[in-house]
Amino acid sequence: MKEPSDEILMQQVADGNLDLLKVLFNRHHKHVYNYLYKMSGDGMLSEDLTQDVFYKLIKYRNSYRNGSFVSWLFTIARNSLKSHFRRDAKNHEDISVLEYKSTGNGEDQQEDYSHLQNALNRLEETDREMVILNKFQEIRYEELAEIMGSTPGAVKTRVCRILKKLKGYYLESI
Incomplete structure (x- = not known):
């Protein structure tokens, strides 16, 4: 049996079935974290923002309009990162000069x-x-x-x- 698409799952989450959020989280949290880490270079910040992205996914679930779930999710991630640096600009270096901490x-x-x-x-x-x-x-x-x-x-x-x-x-x- 084929697993339901992200879009179908998100529509069900938007309709109130919050248990299905676990499936979406398991499918995508690593991708969101990796994106945030590569953009910020900060593991702790990336973990916090990843949690914030999925919190916002729950909070704004009613704004999901059957488009591409991945696009919607990464738009939330992108906006969360930008909001963080805009809000805390005085506490952070410019993103472009952050040093990459490889785990190789x-x-x-x-x-x-x-x-x-x-x-x-x-x-x-x-x-x-x-x-x-x-x-x-x-x-x-x-x-x-x-x-x-x-x-x-x-x-x-x-x-x-x-x-x-x-x-x-x-x-x-x-």
Whole structure:
């Protein structure tokens, strides 16, 4: 038997079946955490914001309108991160200068991750966000376009350009 889609589950959550939120949480909390961690570089903050995203998912469940669940979820995550840094700007460094704390096992792997994160940090915040969502979180162009308020074609072109820029930055750092 095929498992119900995220959209069907979220619609049932919106209709009041909060027990199904556990299924959505289990499917997506790691992706949300990883996105927030790659954007902020702060594990504790990412954990807190991940909890906040799922709290907001419950709180605003009635605003879900049968669109792409992943787009809706990452829009909440994106807005939560921006709100946090806007609200606490005086307590945090600029996102782009945060150092990546790799959890890689080998020294070479850690160095590769460090070079990649340094290259990512050189990108503008919105460019870095698009690459992380598309390549690391595997958000499709259609969903990314919905999150960014653009068209799939424009997003695909922009991601391609950003990846070329990222490749240049990465190759400079090794």
